[in-house]
Amino acid sequence: MIELAPGDAPGRFVLGCAGDSYNTAIYLARAGLDVSYLTRLGDDALSRDILDRLAAERVGTDCVQRIKGRQPGLYLISNDANGERRFSYWRGEAPVRQLFDEPITLDDADVFYFTGITLAVTRSGRANFLRLLDTLRSGGCRIVFDPNFRPRLWDDVEQAREHTRAVLPYCHTVLPTLDDERALWRVQAVDDCRARYAAQGVDEIVIKGDALTTHVFTAGATHVQQAQPVHAVDTTGAGDAFNAGYLAARLKGAAVPDAVTRAQQLAATVVQHRGAILPQEQGRQD
Numbered sequence: 253m254i255e256l257a258p259g260d261a262p263g264r265f266v267l268g269c270a271g272d273s274y275n276t277a278i279y280l281a282r283a284g285l286d287v288s289y290l291t292r293l294g295d296d297a298l299s300r301d302i303l304d305r306l307a308a309e310r311v312g313t314d315c316v317q318r319i320k321g322r323q324p325g326l327y328l329i330s331n332d333a334n335g336e337r338r339f340s341y342w343r344g345e346a347p348v349r350q351l352f353d354e355p356i357t358l359d360d361a362d363v364f365y366f367t368g369i370t371l372a373v374t375r376s377g378r379a380n381f382l383r384l385l386d387t388l389r390s391g392g393c394r395i396v397f398d399p400n401f402r403p404r405l406w407d408d409v410e411q412a413r414e415h416t417r418a419v420l421p422y423c424h425t426v427l428p429t430l431d432d433e434r435a436l437w438r439v440q441a442v443d444d445c446r447a448r449y450a451a452q453g454v455d456e457i458v459i460k461g462d463a464l465t466t467h468v469f470t471a472g473a474t475h476v477q478q479a480q481p482v483h484a485v486d487t488t489g490a491g492d493a494f495n496a497g498y499l500a501a502r503l504k505g506a507a508v509p510d511a512v513t514r515a516q517q518l519a520a521t522v523v524q525h526r527g528a529i530l531p532q533e534q535g536r537q538d
Contacts, residue, residue, distance in 0.1 A: 253269070253270060253271045253274075253324055253325040253326060253327055253343060253346070254267065254268075254269060254298050254302075254324055254325070254326040254327075255267070255268040255269060255270040255326075255327060255329065255527060255528065256268075256326065256327070256328040256329065257329045257486070257488070257526050257527035257528075258329060258330065258331060258486075258526055259526075265328070266526070266527060268527050268528075268529060269301065269302045269305050269529070270327075270488070270489065270527065270528035270529055271369075271528075272367050272369050272398070272400055272489075272491075272492050273289075273365065273366060273367050273369070273370060273492075274289065274291075275489045275492035275493065275496070275528045275529060276365060276398075276492045276493075276495050276496045276499075277289050277306075277311050277365075277496075278309050278311065278496075278529055279492070279493050279496030279497065279500070279518065280496045280499065280500055281309050281310050281311045282309065282532070283496065283497075283500035283501075283504075284500075285500060285503060286312075287310075287311050287312065288311065288312030288313070288314060288315050289306055289311050289312065289313065289315065289316060290315040290316070290351070290356070290358070291315075291316055291317070291348050291351065292316070292317045292318075292319055292322075292346075292347040292348045292350065292351050293316060293317070293318055293319070293322075293324055293347060293348075294318065294319055294320075294321070294322035294323040294324060294347055295318050295319065295320050295321065295322070296322075296323040296324075298323055298324055299318065299322075299323060299324055302324060303316065308532075309532075315358070317347075317351075319347040319350075322345065322346075322347040323345075323346075323347075324343075324346055324347070324348075325341065325342060325343025325344075325345075325346035325348070326341075326342045326343065327339050327340065327341045327342070327343070328340045329486065329488055329526075329527070331485070331486050331487075331526075334484065336484075336487055337486060337487050337488045341404075343373070346373070348373055348374065349373050349374060349376065350374075350376065350377065351374045351377060352374045352376075352377025352378070352380040352381040352384070353376055353377040353380070354377075354380065355380050355383065355384075356380065356384055357384075357387075358384065358388065361388060361393045362393060362394065363393065363394045363395075363396060363499075363503065364385070364388050364393050364394070364395050364396065365396045365397075365398075365495075365499070366396075366397060366398075366419075367397070367398045367399070367400040368397075368398065368399045368400040368401050368402065368412070368416065368432075369400050369402060369405065371412075371415045371416065371419065372402065372405035372406055372412070372415075373405060375411075375415055378415065378418070381419075382418060382419070382422075385419060385422040386422065388422075389422050389424075394424045394425065395422050395423045395424050395425070396423070396424065396425040396426075396427070396499065397419060397420075397423045397425070397426050397427070398426070398427045398428070398429075398491070398492075398495055399416060399426065399428045399429075399432060399433070399436065400429070400432065400491070401432040401433075401435055401436040403435065409435075409436065412436060413436065413437070416436070420449070420452040420453075420454065421452055421453060423452070423454050424454065424455055424456060425454070425455075425456040425457075425458070425499075426449050426454050426456075426457055426458070427458045427459075427460070427491075427494075427495050427498070428445060428449070428457075428458075428459055428460070429459075429460040429491055430442060430445060430459055430460065430461045430462060431462075433445045433448075433459075442459055442461050442467045445457075445459055446459065446467070446469050450469070455470065455471060456468070456469075456470050457469040457470075458498060458512075460491060460494060463478065464478055464479040464480075464481060464516070465477070465478045465479075466478075466479070466494075466512045466515070466516065468508050468512060470508065473508070475508045475509055475512065477509065477512045477513070477516070479516035479519070479520060480520070482520045482523065482524055483524065484523035484524065485523070485524060485525070485526060486523060486525065486526045486527065487523050488526075488527060488528045489522050489527070489528030489529065490519045490522055490523050491519070492528065493515075493518045493519045493521075493522040494515040494516065494518065494519040495515070496515075496518065497511070497514040497515035497516075497517065497518035497519065498511045498512065498514065498515035499511075500514070501514045501515070
């Protein structure tokens with residue numbers, strides 16, 4: 253989407269590109285991974301700008317579909333005194349909403365990452381999306397899911413639950429946020445969240461919990477790690493950056509504690525910057 257983030261003076265905004273899976277893709281590419289992005293854009297100048305930004309970040313665009321006469325969605329960020337973000341959206345006609353209305357085939361994917369926002373905005377193509385997940389998993393691709401529940405994108409909470417339940421049997425890794433899980437599933441504690449995903453056969457559960465604490469559950473092992481607080485000016489994209497830091501480290505062979513450290517460090521850096529995407533010189537990972 254097109255992002256308008258607060259600028260250096262009241263009433264001024266900085267134009268950028270962002271979105272939850274987009275943010276994660278950018279940070280994964282900056283970590284040196286081979287990343288391609290799947291979406292639909294229009295044929296307008298703003299869509300061209302998004303493609304140029306993806307190319308500049310070395311994110312593949314072969315899977316980006318261009319739709320004549322359409323344009324991407326837009327959102328505006330506002331922040332409170334603690335940096336907590338609020339969003340205003342204009343995306344009812346965004347072409348990504350029809351992304352899975354027709355069958356899609358992906359070749360040679362080792363990892364496929366999607367979010368609850370993916371589910372919400374593309375739900376008209378649910379059957380095709382589930383077939384894609386089934387094909388990917390059957391072919392040995394690792395499926396990674398951030399439930400990222402946003403109530404305003406759904407008709408009601410039961411609709412969100414139904415779509416989430418449908419994808420969980422395909423998932424190897426989930427990266428939920430405990431606050432979102434409380435709203436989606438009415439769970440109260442980390443153990444309740446873990447049990448829900450473990451019951452679906454998920455083998456790596458990474459919960460972004462309260463008080464900057466990460467809880468990771470893998471086969472027979474549990475790891476809990478608290479991050480150091482920082483002064484946040486804008487929390488936009490923090491969870492997306494965390495996901496990228498964690499996944500990049502794990503995909504490169506890091507142990508869970510090291511991956512959590514990298515994830516927490518990247519998220520802490522992002523929240524000290526306005527907007528979801530750090531400038532390139534600040535956002536590289538070794």
